Amino acid sequence: MHSSRAPIPLDDDARVAALHRLGVLDQPPDVDLEVLTRLAVYVSGAGASVVNLIDAHRQWQAAATGLVPTESPREDSMCAHTVAEDAVVHVPDALGDARFFDNPYVTGRLGQVRMYVGIPLHDSEGYAVGSLCVVDNRVRVLSPEQLAALCDLAGQAELVLELRRQHGALLDVLAEVDHMANHDPLTGLVNRRVLVDRLDLALSRAQRTGVAPTLFFCDIDQFKRVNDEHGHDAGDEVLVAVARHLRSLVRPHDTVARLGGDEFVVVCEDLDAAGREAVAGRLRGGVPGRHPVRLSVGAWTPPVPSTASEALRAADERMYADKQRGRSTP
Secondary structure, three states, X not given: OOOOOOOOOOOHHHHHHHHHHHOOOOOOOOHHHHHHHHHHHHHHOOOEEEXXXXXXXXXXXXXXXXXXXXXXXXXXXXXXXXXXXXXXXXXXXXXXXOOOOOOHHHHOOOOOOOEEEEEEEEOOOOXXXXXXXXXXXXXXXXXXXXXXXXXXXXXXXXXXXXXXXXXXXXXXXXXXXXXXXXXXXXXXXXXXXXXXXXXXHHHXXXXXXXXXXXXXXXXXXXXXXXXXXXXXXXXXXXXXXXXXXXXXXXXXXXXXXXXXXXXXXXXXXXXXXXHHHHHHHHHHOOEOOOXXXXXXXXXXXXXXXXXXXXXXXXXXXXXXXXXXXXXXXX
């Protein structure tokens, strides 16, 4: 460990958490930040400029001009001092500064930095997450005007980082809305809308291939009794268990959907007669849990051409007939 290693801020855990919320770590170099590093080189006359982000263990470069972006240990980072001090660090000659005299970027192991200037970059909550820095292999003193210009560029870099965070947050919200619109909120399975779309696509493919999908319409036997005897929370627990059980019995690319109530549909493509029988047999088995249940299953391979609504109606009728007989048949 280097004797000139930057101290760790007392709020470092919160600071690192703020950095991760920005969503920019380990992403490709940011084009807008690269523009700012080019401007930083121009206004400072330095050989290179970097946007460094400092997490718990490393320095990661989000953009750079004058060198290739790399990742290095935090203990080797000059910008870690800027983050720790949360202030502009202006070092005309790093060899004469006790903070950097044995730093590998100064001594030649990783570089030969003489002049270093770092301006802390803050997130919207005020945490110093990194630094906009300029470096040169010559001893130099920047003018107040140059330092002010670099601080202005650092402010622009903070704005870019905040916009990236907001964009990521918006994408997360849109993904959540999309998931809510297409999935059953209790079981997490796709809903009727998605099922119909996928089934229509499968039937369309069947017109070209001649191989129709197979629908397995599943209904929980004696589900009302579970609700009546144990309450609706127990009923919900059974529904979740059935969804998990059905998903475990089929292939990853097969569709498992909840239509509503205690009705589920499984859609499998490319099944021959033996495959249909095998899947139907697995689906008929009991569903384990605190309230074990069994399923009635109606299997149906629709004729081609047909529609999703026709296929679902036929599978439902077969399942209902099987339930009336007290058993499931393929």
